[in-house]
Structure formats: structure tokens, C-alpha cells
Amino acid sequence: xxxxxxxxxxxxxxxxxxxxxxxxxxxxxxxxxxxxxxxxxxxxxxxxxxxxxxxxxxxxxxxxxxxxxxxxxx
Amino acid sequence: xxxxxxxxxxxxxxxxxxxxxxxxxxxxxxxxxxxxxxxxxxxxxxxxxxxxxxxxxxxxxxxxxxxxxxxxxxxxxxxxxxxxxxxxxxxxxxxxxxxxxxxxxxxxxxxxxxxxxxxxxxxxxxxxxxxxxxxxxxxxxxxxxxxxxxxxxxxxxxxxxxxxxxxxxxxxxxxxxxxxxxxxxxxxxxxxxxxxxxxxxxxxxxxxxxxxxxxxxxxxxxxxxxxxxxxxxxxxxxxxxxxxxx
Numbered sequence: 241x242x243x244x245x246x247x248x249x250x251x252x253x254x255x256x257x258x259x260x261x262x263x264x265x266x267x268x269x270x271x272x273x274x275x276x277x278x279x280x281x282x283x284x285x286x287x288x289x290x291x292x293x294x295x296x297x298x299x300x301x302x303x304x305x306x307x308x309x310x311x312x313x314x
Numbered sequence: 315x316x317x318x319x320x321x322x323x324x325x326x327x328x329x330x331x332x333x334x335x336x337x338x339x340x341x342x343x344x345x346x347x348x349x350x351x352x353x354x355x356x357x358x359x360x361x362x363x364x365x366x367x368x369x370x371x372x373x374x375x376x377x378x379x380x381x382x383x384x385x386x387x388x389x390x391x392x393x394x395x396x397x398x399x400x401x402x403x404x405x406x407x408x409x410x411x412x413x414x415x416x417x418x419x420x421x422x423x424x425x426x427x428x429x430x431x432x433x434x435x436x437x438x439x440x441x442x443x444x445x446x447x448x449x450x451x452x453x454x455x456x457x458x459x460x461x462x463x464x465x466x467x468x469x470x471x472x473x474x475x476x477x478x479x480x481x482x483x484x485x486x487x488x489x490x491x492x493x494x495x496x497x498x499x500x501x502x503x504x505x506x507x508x509x510x511x512x513x514x515x516x517x518x519x520x521x522x523x524x525x526x527x528x529x530x531x532x533x534x535x536x537x538x539x540x541x542x543x544x545x546x547x548x549x550x551x552x553x554x555x556x557x558x559x560x
Binding site: 241279299303 | 338339343345475477529530531544545546547548551
């Protein structure tokens with residue numbers, strides 16, 4: 241399951257694809273601090289066209305950036 | 315006339331763990347709904363509690379493992395030392411930190427205990443253990459004036475920003491003693507907590523293993539209480555077969 245950063249306005253449309261990728265609807269979409277982007281997961285087959293896929297190592301770096309990290313103890 | 319055969323009562327079966335949960339530290343976690351027995355306050359004063367965790371991680375630095383957002387969390391600092399923070403609110407909190415760093419990349423048993431008397435006794439109200447050894451603990455990262463925790467509707471979130479394997483996580487409504495922590499550690503092997511001498515103080519115990527179902531709501535079973543959890547963004551690939559404390 242790869243990671244995709246999706247614009248907030250497209251998240252609702254793509255949510256069924258994420259649920260289908262997991263095979264269940266217990267999903268959580270982590271949002272950027274400014275609320276404009278969401279982190280979603282899809283299988284390769286179900287990923288929306290035109291979006292870049294990130295590996296876990298790549299997305300960990302992005303999630304530690306200031307627009308995503310809400311932890312206070314950096 | 316007696317029965318022709320002897321009927322033996324078998325001991326209740328216990329399925330040994332053969333797997334742990336592996337969490338990506340990005341967006342996978344177990345969500346446990348808020349209940350009063352996972353908040354440790356009577357509305358005036360703190361109440362004692364203990365959190366016990368088996369974990370294997372190389373991603374401790376700056377990351378959190380378990381949290382009830384506005385009440386408590388357990389996390390790692392920049393030098394791989396575990397710490398626990400308890401909150402009155404976001405600007406008034408205290409933290410306690412183990413002064414020995416975590417051995418990364420291997421299973422360790424981490425236990426934070428609190429007797430509920432921080433406002434009277436300060437840092438001595440905490441006793442904390444790694445692999446059943448009580449470690450020196452110091453105050454760390456406190457702010458404002460702590461006056462006690464306040465119960466909230468926040469979920470208990472197991473798994474946050476720490477990439478890790480986790481196994482038996484349990485919460486108690488007392489400060490476990492050192493001898494009880496040694497019993498819980500069980501020489502470094504997973505232990506059937508239901509058979510412990512302190513089971514009456516156990517609020518919740520999540521195995522996080524192959525007996526749980528990470529694909530359904532409330533599929534991460536509380537073996538003691540009724541605080542079942544729901545795995546978020548997880549599937550069977552999160553059940554890491556063969557990777558358990560030994």
C-alpha cells in the first residue's frame with residue numbers, strides 16, 4: 241500500500257478507493273496542519289491517476305515537516 | 315453410583331502469541347473509545363495507574379507511541395529515552411523521563427507507573443521500568459502549573475508517529491509494585507496476564523497479535539475489560555508473524 245497526498249477537495253471522492261484498497265472502512269485520513277492536504281493509501285490498481293506515490297521512508301520525512309507534524313516536542 | 319469415567323476440568327485455554335502488530339508510524343493505529351476507566355482522575359485528584367508495553371522500535375526519537383491526547387502520552391525523546399507526560403491542559407503539564415536510553419531494534423518491556431500524588435510528592439510519585447528493572451527517572455519537559463488530569467472524550471490511541479512492533483499492552487488502575495512488574499515481565503517472555511496475581515487491577519489488555527482482527531470494527535480485543543479497539547488503516551500485513559518478544 242503506497243501513500244498519496246491528496247488535495248482536500250478530492251478526498252471525499254477518493255475515500256471509497258481507499259476503503260476498497262483496505263477491504264474495510266476503518267480508515268483514517270491524516271490532514272496537513274493547514275487542512276489543505278490529506279494523506280491517503282491505495283493499492284497500485286486503485287490509485288487515482290496523476291498522483292505521485294510515496295514509499296514509507298519518503299512519507300515519514302514529509303510527515304515530519306512543519307505542515308504535517310503536530311507534535312510539540314521536536 | 316458414580317460416573318464411569320473421570321471428568322477432568324481442563325484449564326482455560328490460552329492461545330500463545332505468534333505475531334505482533336507492526337505499525338508504520340505515519341497513519342496506522344488502534345483507536346480505543348474514551349471511557350471513564352481509561353481516565354485517571356476522580357474530578358479533584360489524580361488516581362494511580364500503570365501502563366505496560368512490549369515494543370520493538372528503532373524510531374523512538376521525538377515520536378509518540380500511545381496517547382490520550384489531553385490527559386497522557388508516552389513518547390521518546392531525542393536520546394531514545396522514554397518519557398510520559400500527564401496534562402492538566404495543553405499549557406500545564408508534567409513529564410517524567412527514564413534516564414537510560416532505549417535499546418533500539420530489540421524487544422523491550424516498558425512500564426510507567428504513577429501513584430496519583432504528583433501535586434503532593436512530585437517526581438517521586440512515578441516509578442518506571444525497562445525489562446522489569448526500575449530506572450532512575452527525572453522530571454522533564456514540564457510547563458505551567460500542573461493541578462491534576464482532567465477527564466476528556468479523547469480516544470486512547472495506540473500507535474502514533476513511532477514506527478514499531480508492539481505486543482501486549484495493558485493498563486492498570488493501580489501503581490504496580492516492583493514485584494508485580496517482575497511478574498509481568500515474566501523473564502522476558504509474553505505472559506498470560508489473566509493469570510497474574512494482580513489481574514483484579516487490570517483495566518484493559520490488548521494482545522495485538524494474530525488473535526485480533528484488524529479488518530473489523532472493535533476487532534482488537536480487550537482481553538480483560540470491554541475497551542475493544544479498532545485498527546485504523548491496517549490489514550493483515552500489519553500482523554507480523556514470528557516477531558514477538560522471546
